Amino acid sequence: MPTDSIDSNEAPEPVGLYPHARKFGNLLFLSGVGPREKGSKKIPGVELNSEGEILSYDIETQCHSVFKNVRLILEAAGSSWEKIIDVTVFLTNMKDDFTTYNRLWAEYFKNNPPCRTTLEINCLPTPIAIELKVIAEV
Numbered sequence: 001m002p003t004d005s006i007d008s009n010e011a012p013e014p015v016g017l018y019p020h021a022r023k024f025g026n027l028l029f030l031s032g033v034g035p036r037e038k039g040s041k042k043i044p045g046v047e048l049n050s051e052g053e054i055l056s057y058d059i060e061t062q063c064h065s066v067f068k069n070v071r072l073i074l075e076a077a078g079s080s081w082e083k084i085i086d087v088t089v090f091l092t093n094m095k096d097d098f099t100t101y102n103r104l105w106a107e108y109f110k111n112n113p114p115c116r117t118t119l120e121i122n123c124l125p126t127p128i129a130i131e132l133k134v135i136a137e138v
Helices: 059-076 094-108
Strands: 003-006 021-024 027-030 046-048 054-057 084-091 115-120 130-137
Touching: 027 059, 059 094, 059 130, 084 094, 094 115
Parallel strands: 084 115
Antiparallel strands: 003 021, 021 027, 027 130, 046 054, 084 130
């Protein structure tokens, strides 16, 4: 079964050579999505020093931004927020950020929440505190 590569004109550009998503049958597999803004390296809620290292960050602002980016990619692929099946969440600071993330998750997924796995990792490819890997139905 062939796969279709999908890129959103609204979501931030990938940081490497990969599509925003690939469609396989009636499933949509999103590449890792972070909170960056389209057309820039700006990360909402993050303050960096001159070396590009994180001085401070606001996990709530990053969560709202990453959810927005996921929604943009889903819509570009002909899917929607309500069709999300499974989410893998990568946090760089589980101890400090999980409670806020979990609260926002409950707000965004009030009805019929998808499956979810949350992992702590020591860093992500850009200076962000959260990234989502999403599977949805098309």
